[in-house]
Amino acid sequence: MKMKTLFVAPYATMKNLIEECRKEQSELDVHIEVGNLQEGAIVAKHAEKQGFDVIISRGGTAKLIEEEVNIPVVDVHVSGYDMLRVLTLANDFNSKKAIVGFSNITMGAQAITDLLDISIEVFTIETEEETVPLIQQLKKEGYELIMGDVVTVNAASNNGLNGILIQSGKEAIMDSFQRAVSLCRLVKKKSYESAIQREILKLAQPDMLVLGENGSIVYENWTNFSKRPVSDQQLEDLRLQEYALHKTYYRLLKNGEEQLKITINTINITGIDYLVCFLESVYVNQQPSLEIHTITQRPFLIHHSQAMKDCLTQLLSMPAGGPMLFWGKMGQGRACWLNMFIMKVREIIHCLLPYLQLI
Incomplete structure (x- = not known):
């Protein structure tokens, strides 16, 4: 099954090249929309609701989309070929020129200009709002040609400067397709592992919750x-207490006629602490698990046979205080043998019960 992919092209002419490239790959079901920055982010959010697996875009648009959606986003890198094409066009322009754009555009541009020792200034912006003031400042400083992405070229044109759009070539788009395939495979693998773990938890049927660091x-x-x-409020009170890693803590919370026993462990994943809490009910009027019986007389035990006499001798010679196991089927007199031993050592029953067990 093909991976459902949305390609958000920041400029219209990119769409034709994407359509050409998608014919050469078989693993992605590529849908194409045109939208720059906020417009592209809105399209991407809608695509996420429609069940798309991955989104591909470029520059500032890709950066904005990544902040808005919870599915993988692949940024189309500006390749060396893309920059060489632009620099070739700008080579005959003798006045001051600059490259302006978001970091995922300008990082590659800076590397190329340094490598070729080309005297072109590179300016990086973080938000769309920085573009116009920067372009106006560059105009005052005598720059006449601005190279960059869509928002940069539009700002340059609106301020009376020449602009050249850095366009992505076929090799950059094909590379983004391949990275989208790899990323989707990784995400699906992790999703399967997570689904298996969740199903195992459901089968184990623990009453539990996991709290993040912010509660x-x-x-x-x-x-x-x-x-x-x-x-x-109870969860907040639990979270505010101090917990150490690799230690188990117990808390009791009153809840009407019952109490909640909470077993708490702290785990750390990628530097973030999580509280894992297991909950169970403990009823206040619950019957005690220890029953005390009073033995008023020595139990009647028929021991005329030699085998029975040997058993009785062995029993009465055993020291008190250690764990004992009385093994036998129902009706064979295990309780009788136990009472015989208890009478022999004359110990208080509730002191011996932790060490005695009937099977």
Whole structure:
């Protein structure tokens, strides 16, 4: 199945080249839209809702899209061929000239001008709003030719300067296609791994939640509760406490007639701490797990046979205080043997019970 791809072209003439390039690859289902900067970001957000796997764009448009969507974004790099084509066009222009654009445009431009020892100044902008003031300043300084992306060339034209658009060639677009394929494969692999882990958690059926460093709930799963059993304030109180890595902490929260036992561990992923909390109900009126029985007389035990006499002798000679195991089927008198031993050592029953077990 092909990977659903949106290519947001920042200028109209790029669309024809993209259509030509997409015929030469078979792994991407490429849809093309034209939109620069904010216009392109709006198109990309709509595409994300439509289930696209990856978005390709260029320059400042790619940078804006990356901030707006949660799916992979591939930036079309400005290649050396792209810069050489522009510099060749500008070579016959004798007045002062400059390259202006976002960092993903100007980084490659600076490398080429340094390599070829071409005397062209390179200026980097961070936001669209910086463009016009910079162009106006360059005009005052005597610059007459501005090279850059769409927003730069438009600003130059509006201020009476010459502009040359740095256009992407076929090799840059084909490279972006290949990077989109690789990125999609990686994301899908990680998505499969994450889906498997989530299903395993569901099978284990833990009542749990994971808190991020700002208190946001990253993950939650409830099996024995119809809804989250703790309030936002209780979660905030838990988060504000100090926890060390690789240690387990326990907290009790009162919740009506029951208490919530919370087991807390801290994990660190890529430098960010997360609180992993497992919750279970502990009822206040829960019956005690320890039962105390009083033995008033020695149990009746038939031991006329030699085998029974040997068993009784061995039992009565055993030291008290260590763990013991009485093995046998139901009805074979394990409780009777246990009571016999207890009477022999004359210990308090609740002191011995932790060491004795009937199977």
